[in-house]
Amino acid sequence: MSKVLATISVERAFGPVVEGEAVLSSEGFSPRYDLDRWSGVITKRGHKLEGVQIRDTILFFPTAKGGVAAGWAFSDIRSKSIAPKAFVFGRTNPVMVQGAVFANITITEGWSQDPFEVVRTGDVVRIDPGRKVIEVLSRKAT
Amino acid sequence: MELSFKEQAMLRGEMGEPVRNALKLQLEVGKFYGARRFVRVKNVHMMGDIEVMGDSGLEYLRCTREKRAHCSVDITTNARCADFAHAEALGQDMGEIAKERTLIGYLADMNVMTTDTCINYQTLYQPHLGEHVAWGDTGTVIYANSVFGARSNFEAGPAALAAGLTGRTPEYGFHLDEHRRGTFVVKVDATLGDFAGWGALGKIVGESHQDYFSVPVFDGIGSAPTSDGFKHLGASLASYGSMAMFHMVGVTPEAPTVEQALGGRTSAETMTVRQADIDAVFRRYDIGDGRCNLVVFSGPQQSLFEMKCLAELFAGKRVHPGSRVFVTTAHSILADARRLGYAQALEAAGVTILAGVCFYILQNLSQMRIANGWTNLVSNSAKLVNTITAHRFNTILRRTAECVEVAVSGVVK
Numbered sequence: 270m271s272k273v274l275a276t277i278s279v280e281r282a283f284g285p286v287v288e289g290e291a292v293l294s295s296e297g298f299s300p301r302y303d304l305d306r307w308s309g310v311i312t313k314r315g316h317k318l319e320g321v322q323i324r325d326t327i328l329f330f331p332t333a334k335g336g337v338a339a340g341w342a343f344s345d346i347r348s349k350s351i352a353p354k355a356f357v358f359g360r361t362n363p364v365m366v367q368g369a370v371f372a373n374i375t376i377t378e379g380w381s382q383d384p385f386e387v388v389r390t391g392d393v394v395r396i397d398p399g400r401k402v403i404e405v406l407s408r409k410a411t
Numbered sequence: 412m413e414l415s416f417k418e419q420a421m422l423r424g425e426m427g428e429p430v431r432n433a434l435k436l437q438l439e440v441g442k443f444y445g446a447r448r449f450v451r452v453k454n455v456h457m458m459g460d461i462e463v464m465g466d467s468g469l470e471y472l473r474c475t476r477e478k479r480a481h482c483s484v485d486i487t488t489n490a491r492c493a494d495f496a497h498a499e500a501l502g503q504d505m506g507e508i509a510k511e512r513t514l515i516g517y518l519a520d521m522n523v524m525t526t527d528t529c530i531n532y533q534t535l536y537q538p539h540l541g542e543h544v545a546w547g548d549t550g551t552v553i554y555a556n557s558v559f560g561a562r563s564n565f566e567a568g569p570a571a572l573a574a575g576l577t578g579r580t581p582e583y584g585f586h587l588d589e590h591r592r593g594t595f596v597v598k599v600d601a602t603l604g605d606f607a608g609w610g611a612l613g614k615i616v617g618e619s620h621q622d623y624f625s626v627p628v629f630d631g632i633g634s635a636p637t638s639d640g641f642k643h644l645g646a647s648l649a650s651y652g653s654m655a656m657f658h659m660v661g662v663t664p665e666a667p668t669v670e671q672a673l674g675g676r677t678s679a680e681t682m683t684v685r686q687a688d689i690d691a692v693f694r695r696y697d698i699g700d701g702r703c704n705l706v707v708f709s710g711p712q713q714s715l716f717e718m719k720c721l722a723e724l725f726a727g728k729r730v731h732p733g734s735r736v737f738v739t740t741a742h743s744i745l746a747d748a749r750r751l752g753y754a755q756a757l758e759a760a761g762v763t764i765l766a767g768v769c770f771y772i773l774q775n776l777s778q779m780r781i782a783n784g785w786t787n788l789v790s791n792s793a794k795l796v797n798t799i800t801a802h803r804f805n806t807i808l809r810r811t812a813e814c815v816e817v818a819v820s821g822v823v824k
Contacts, residue, residue, distance in 0.1 A: 283443050297621050297653075301463070302800050305777070313800040332621035335549045335650040336798060337458045337489075340567020345465035362623035362653045363440065363584065364549070367570035370439045378443075 273395075275387040275405040279357070280379025282398035283366065287354040287375050288406065289327045291394045293384060294318045297332035298356075300342040300368075309351030324351045327394055329384050331359040339368035347372045355396045357384070357403060377403070412441050412581070413448045421577060429480035433573035440570060441581030449579040450562075450586055454538060455486040456531050456546040457571035459518060461511045462492035462774045464568065469510055471569075472517040482522040486575035487536070489548045490529040490712060490739070490769035491515075497765055502782055503775045511774070523575065527767035528741035529711045532559070533638060540664055543586055545574035549649035550642065550711050550794065552585075556656040558641050560664035562586045565623075565655060584624070585655050591665065592674030593628035593658050595620065600631060601686040605810040606643040606717075609636055610793025611692040613647025614808075615684055621652050628658045628672040635662045639714050646711050647793040696807040698823050703787040703807070704731070706818040709739035709770035710795030718748040722756035724815040730761030731821035735783065739765045762818075771799040780804060789817045 296317040298304075305312040309324045343365075346352045355375035356365060369376035375396050380403070388394060391409030396402075414422065422438075424431045437449070461469060491511065498508045515525050528534055531546070532554045538544050538561035545566045546552050555561040564584040566574060574580045584590050597616055603609050616627050627648070636644060648654040658666035666672035708721060718740060730736045738757060740748065745766040748754040754764055773779065780786075780802055788804040790796050791814050796806035807823055817823045 281443050281445075283439060299798075301771075302798055304801055306465075306801075312803055314803055314805070333623070333653050334621065334797075335617075335653045337547045337549055337565060337567050338463050340458065340547070340569050340571075341464040341468045344467050344471070344569075345463070348465065348467035360622045360624075360653075362565055362655075363444070363570070364565045364567040366443050367436075367440050367567040370436060370443070371567075371569040 273404040273406065274408065277384060277387060277403040278381040279377040279401045279403060282377040282401050283370055284355065284373065284375030284398050286395065286397045286399070287327065288393060288395045289325055289354040291329060291388050291390060291392045292318065292321060292323070292326045293329040293388060293390050295331065297334045298328070298330040299334035299336040299338070300346070301336040301338035302334055306342055306346055309346065323353045326353045327355045327357060327396060328353045329357045329388065333358055333361040333365045337364050339364045340371065341368070343368035343372040343374055347374060357396065412438060412446055418449060428478045429475050430576050433576040436569060436573050437577065437581050441583060444581065444583035446581035446583040448582050450543045450582045451579050452543050452545045452574055453484050454536050454544045455484055455571050455575040456489060456548065456551055457486060457523070457575065458489040458547040458568045459514065459572070460491035460772065461507055461514055462772055464514070469514055472514060476517045476520050480521045480576060482575035483578045484575060485524070486522070487524045487526040487531055488518065489527070490772065491527050491767060492772050492774040494765040494768050497763065501773070502779050503773070507774050529769055530642065530714060530741060533714050534741050534743050543580070545571055545580040547571040549655070550646035552655050553645035553649045553657065554641060556585050556591070557645060557658065557663050590624055591656060592626065592676050593672045594624070594626045594676070595680040595682065596628045596630055596669060598631050598681060598683040599629055601684055601689045602633065603689065605791065606639060607791040607793065607808055607810045608689055609640045609644040610647040611689050611808065612684060613644045614651050614692060614793045615688055617648045617650065617652025617654055623653050623655060625652065625654055626656045626658065627654070628660060628666060628669060630660045630669055632659055632662065635659070637716070639717055642711055643792065650794040650797045693808060697805065698807060699787055699805060701822055701824065703789050703817050703823040704734040704821060705785040705788045706734065706736045706814050707770045707788060707790045707795060708814070709737060709790070710792045710798060712769060713738055713740040713744065715744050715747050718744060718753045720811065722753035724812060725757055725760035725762060728760050728815070728819050730818050734818060734821050736762045736818045737765060737770055738762055739768050739770055742766045771795055777802045787823060789814055789823050
């Protein structure tokens with residue numbers, strides 16, 4: 270098992286254990302409002318992640334925005350091979366959870382400390398829903 | 412979770428594979444939120460259209476239908492991505508539109524009523540105080556919880572279909588008293604009037620408190636909104652704040668007083684929204700070069716009263732040459748609007764009325780935007796100007812009469 274550089278506990282979690290590159294956002298997320306669901310790129314003008322490709326990433330968002338789309342949309346983007354490996358939310362809503370469960374994409378809610386304090390975009394992290402932890406495995410090369 | 416004998420039988424597959432799969436999905440969601448049991452529902456409202464489901468969703472429905480899925484309670488559908496009468500003229504992808512027809516057929520075969528409306532609370536079903544329902548479209552949920560005092564969480568498409576199949580939903584969130592209490596007070600010292608004003612209030616409160624479990628308690632509302640005012644306030648709070656409930660003191664059923672709305676909780680925060688805050692919302696939009704060839708009245712669909720109001724505002728006027736104006740409404744509302752002459756009045760002014768859809772979920776919308784040279788989009792719906800942004804529109808909220816002026820002049824101020 271890789272050496273763990275830092276750990277964050279989460280309140281709630283679902284899905285398989287996954288590892289991937291972290292992408293942190295200080296703005297919330299909705300697949301309908303923010304994402305081009307055909308390319309996997311965040312396209313909302315002015316979104317903190319505008320222009321970012323979400324495929325195979327581990328996405329950190331402080332909040333979920335409204336919209337009921339995620340229920341089907343997460344499964345749709347997964348079938349198009351543009352889904353992230355996991356969604357990590359500070360606060361989320363049932364739409365995101367229902368969508369993630371339906372698509373079998375890892376999702377967590379709540380964190381013991383602000384991820385911005387311990388994780389940077391580009392770091393490799395592991396999400397273990399069974400143990401309800403986020404582990405930083407390696408730092409982005411500078 | 413504690414399961415009844417019937418739920419255990421469902422899980423063993425005794426009521427068929429679709430019901431078993433549906434309950435398993437609901438169990439996982441219930442487990443995530445720490446639900447202890449299921450509650451029965453008699454009314455379900457689901458989102459399901461090809462734009463959001465894609466081919467994988469269509470295939471899921473095909474397989475589920477093939478396994479003889481049959482919804483056991485009343486279940487209706489939300490607005491969809493195409494009005495077939497206008498799809499070709501709008502430049503929608505006719506291959507995808509054909510899939511939409513197939514999808515509707517699958518739903519009908521599963522005993523789903525394809526009503527295609529996001530204002531089911533105005534047109535279809537009004538749950539009673541305390542009634543558990545499983546509704547999708549966040550605007551429908553916040554209306555159910557807040558205005559009717561019914562109980563629902565946001566139920567996304569697959570979750571709502573699951574509720575239709577099992578006749579139940581996990582008991583967490585807004586099904587429980589503890590989450591229905593207000594969490595902060597909003598003192599309103601402003602005259603909101605127009606629907607866009609109610610939406611602006613929702614934007615201010617929602618954006619600053621993005622949290623599904625935040626429940627604002629509005630106090631000091633001088634004049635209670637109409638059903639349509641509630642609609643725009645709720646849809647805006649749900650959109651900007653991901654919120655599923657609010658109280659309005661002296662108006663909504665669980666808020667006779669501030670104290671009762673807070674349910675004994677000492678409010679963590681009181682915020683005040685003044686007229687200047689509302690006015691500032693409208694001022695802050697970037698209007699670019701001021702040209703605007705797209706005005707939309709949608710999100711949520713227009714009620715009959717809104718149709719009448721728009722018909723009056725457009726009377727004797729014409730949409731600016733080269734501009735498009737869209738109104739979306741429910742099929743049942745359009746039938747009445749036509750009977751009463753409102754639809755003809757709007758069409759005479761050059762307005763396009765779409766039925767059974769909401770503008771922001773139209774199939775092929777990004778391509779339509781580019782093909783029509785649309786950049787600025789003006790609407791009186793605070794929800795719409797927030798939800799459509801992935802398609803790279805520059806959106807601007809304006810009051811209803813101002814939207815009509817933009818439609819006629821082609822200029823936004």
